[in-house]
Amino acid sequence: EESATHPQGVYATSKLAGEQAVAAGCAQHLILRTAWLYSHRGKNFFKTMLRLAQERTELRVVNDQTGSPTYARLVAETTLAMLQQMYPGGRLQTARCGLYHLACGGSATWYEFASHIIRLAGLAGRVRVVPIPTRDYPTPAPRPAYSVLSGAKLQRVFGLRLPDWQMGLEQCFADRTADR
Secondary structure (H helix, E strand, O other): OOOOOOOOOHHHHHHHHHHHHHHHHOOOOEEEEOOOEEOOOOOOHHHHHHHHHHHOOEEEEEOOOEEOOEEHHHHHHHHHHHHHHHOHHHOOOHHHOEEEEOOOEOOEEHHHHHHHHHHHOOOOOOOEEEEEOHHHOOOOOOOOOEOOOOOHHHHHHHOOOOOEHHHHHHHHHHHHHHHO
């Protein structure tokens, strides 16, 4: 949270500008950064990999961008726990205001994340995941090569820590099965 930011592209620059405006406009703020967010609902990388795995026998996935795949449910649960600690007895604990990273522990490339999804889905024997460089998968917005977020401040201030990304993915699969 204290590291210098280096936004790449208009989207990232506008997100940072929003954070800065909130912080400047209200001393008692809570800004939560997350990354590589996915769920078994909605449109996201997790759902896309499962859909493509039903349509193809080979998935070509970027292997030179590293981040923190983060299950959306864990962000919601952690946010609730933070708010409960911030308002004990209905009074705001201003010392806990600020900017925090909410991301699962560990790190993975998109390729590693996709490979784990395919394995847990039981499709590894049918679908091959192939690592490719970013240059072979151009996107409109530039992506950082390394976007792992530290949860050290969250743990220091709130005593909270999101699990490693593999555990988050396992929970996502379990929730997906329970929703069927």
